[in-house]
Amino acid sequence: MSKEQILSSDGLPLEVSLKKAERKNKLKAVALVAPLFLFILIIYVFPIGDMLFRSVDDRMITKMLPKTFAAIEKWDGKDLPDEPVYKGLYDDLTYLKKNKTYGKIIARLNYEKGGFSSLIKKTVRKINKFEEGNYKEQFIKVHKRWGQSEYLVALKNTAPNWSYAKYLKGVDRKFDQDRNIIQVSRR
Helix, strand or coil, rough: CCCCCCCCCCCCCCHHHHHHHHHHHHHHHHHHHHHHHHHHHHHHHHHHHHHHHHHHHHHHHHHCCCCHHHCCCCCCCCCCCHHHHHHHHHHHHHHHHCCCCCCCHHHHHHHHCCCCHHHHHHHHHHHHCCCCCCCHHHHHCCCHHHHHHHHHHHHHHHHEEEEEEHHHCCCEECCCCCCEEEEEECC
8 A cells, every 4th residue: 555645735734734724724813813812811810919028028117117127137026125126226216317218118108007197207207305314215205105015015916027917917917026826906
């Protein structure tokens, strides 16, 4: 039995000609689907991915208050922190006031603990009157909340660069000073 090769009208073997036609059809199909795929990717996938990324990204506060967080790492969260934490806070808030960028931290800290907005605003208004040394006493003198460890614990809880605290808040939970998850008390 001899195998006779069937040729197409252009003189190519039929098998090669069919593969060529199939490849053209596949390229046309990809070309038709590609814009839709890019549309879905750009309009839906990237924004949802970005939103999920931002929901766990907590680097903004750490970057804006670097000296405070360097000092607050050593604090156990029980009593009021020592002078280096308040010194770091003074340095960071002074820098933020000078650059007029402290508004960004107000919103984020107020999510963590209600009352941070007025606390930071009042402190920033009076921070130029601070004298060198004994910053802890001066902060408490400006606002009594600086003498309440719960506000400083809330500040410390914003320290990790990546956190799921926003998800905890959605189910009425939060971190305590030891980073344990606890139920939010209803008032």
